[in-house]
Amino acid sequence: MTRGVFVTGTDTGIGKTLTSAILTTAWQATYWKPLQTGLNEEEGDSPTVSRLANLTPERLIPPAYALQEPLAPSAAAALEGIHIDPDRLTLPNVAAPLVVEGAGGVMVPVYDDVLMIDLMARFALPVVLVARSGLGTINHSLLTIEALKQRGIEILGVVFSGKENPDNMRMIERFSGVRTLFTVPHIAHISPQSVTEHAKNVPTFHSLVHKA
Ligand SMILES: Nc1ncnc2c1ncn2[C@@H]1O[C@H](COP(=O)(O)OP(=O)(O)OP(=O)(O)O)[C@@H](O)[C@H]1O
Ligand SMILES: C[C@H](N)[C@H](N)CCCCCC(=O)O
Numbered sequence: 001m002t003r004g005v006f007v008t009g010t011d012t013g014i015g016k017t018l019t020s021a022i023l024t025t026a027w028q029a030t031y032w033k034p035l036q037t038g039l040n041e042e043e044g045d046s047p048t049v050s051r052l053a054n055l056t057p058e059r060l061i062p063p064a065y066a067l068q069e070p071l072a073p074s075a076a077a078a079l080e081g082i083h084i085d086p087d088r089l090t091l092p093n094v095a096a097p098l099v100v101e102g103a104g105g106v107m108v109p110v111y112d113d114v115l116m117i118d119l120m121a122r123f124a125l126p127v128v129l130v131a132r133s134g135l136g137t138i139n140h141s142l143l144t145i146e147a148l149k150q151r152g153i154e155i156l157g158v159v160f161s162g163k164e165n166p167d168n169m170r171m172i173e174r175f176s177g178v179r180t181l182f183t184v185p186h187i188a189h190i191s192p193q194s195v196t197e198h199a200k201n202v203p204t205f206h207s208l209v210h211k212a
């Protein structure tokens with residue numbers, strides 16, 4: 001049985017956290033950000049999702065690693081003299097669905113010679129890919145999809161964040177064969193209310209994982 005999804009992106013700052021909050025709200029899911037970096041500059045994604053998706057504490061799994069510098073996990077950990085232990089990076093045993101959010105894109109170093117995409121393959125969750133809607137997204141989305149396919153990682157679809165661009169969506173669908181799941185327009189004021197509103201556009205977890 002599919003336990004959840006892994007939310008990845010074509011880049012950092014692309015809308016993974018906003019999308020994760022929307023998915024978590026839509027599915028009444030549990031949220032986990034295993035590797036958080038940049039805590040000296042931002043509150044981190046767990047409190048953001050907790051607030052936006054109105055999470056009760058049992059639906060929020062704390063990060064396995066919470067690191068200060070706004071860098072890839074391997075670099076942020078090295079600066080703090082922390083060795084990332086793969087045994088701590090195992091899926092929590094919670095009721096489905098679980099929404100797991102990556103850090104940055106798929107080729108981000110996590111520890112030693114392990115990249116985020118290797119961790120994703122190990123988790124074996126189907127992937128939701130968040131992409132910007134505008135210029136540059138065709139290249140970044142197709143490259144990311146190619147890397148995921150090469151490793152046999154199941155892709156449920158793409159979520160486009162930002163002003164809707166049907167031509168970009170069509171081009172990515174045509175060249176990758178991966179469908180668009182839903183779009184998140186530019187939201188001027190992101191709030192629990194706007195997240196609840198956009199959660200209405202999300203297919204049910206069961207329809208998604210059984211159709212894939
Ligand atoms: N559709 C949107 N409308 C308005 N703001 C957005 C939208 N998508 C993303 N943003 C804003 O862009 C910023 C980066 O988005 P977000 O935090 O979701 O990125 P991320 O992909 O989760 O990055 P990270 O790799 O750090 O986890 C945030 O301030 C977020 O609120
Ligand atoms: C700190 C930031 N918000 C992300 N969590 C970390 C993104 C690392 C990206 C590394 C890279 O691709 O160059």
Ligand SMILES: [Mg+2]
Pocket residue numbers: 016017018045101
């Ligand atoms: Mg995030």
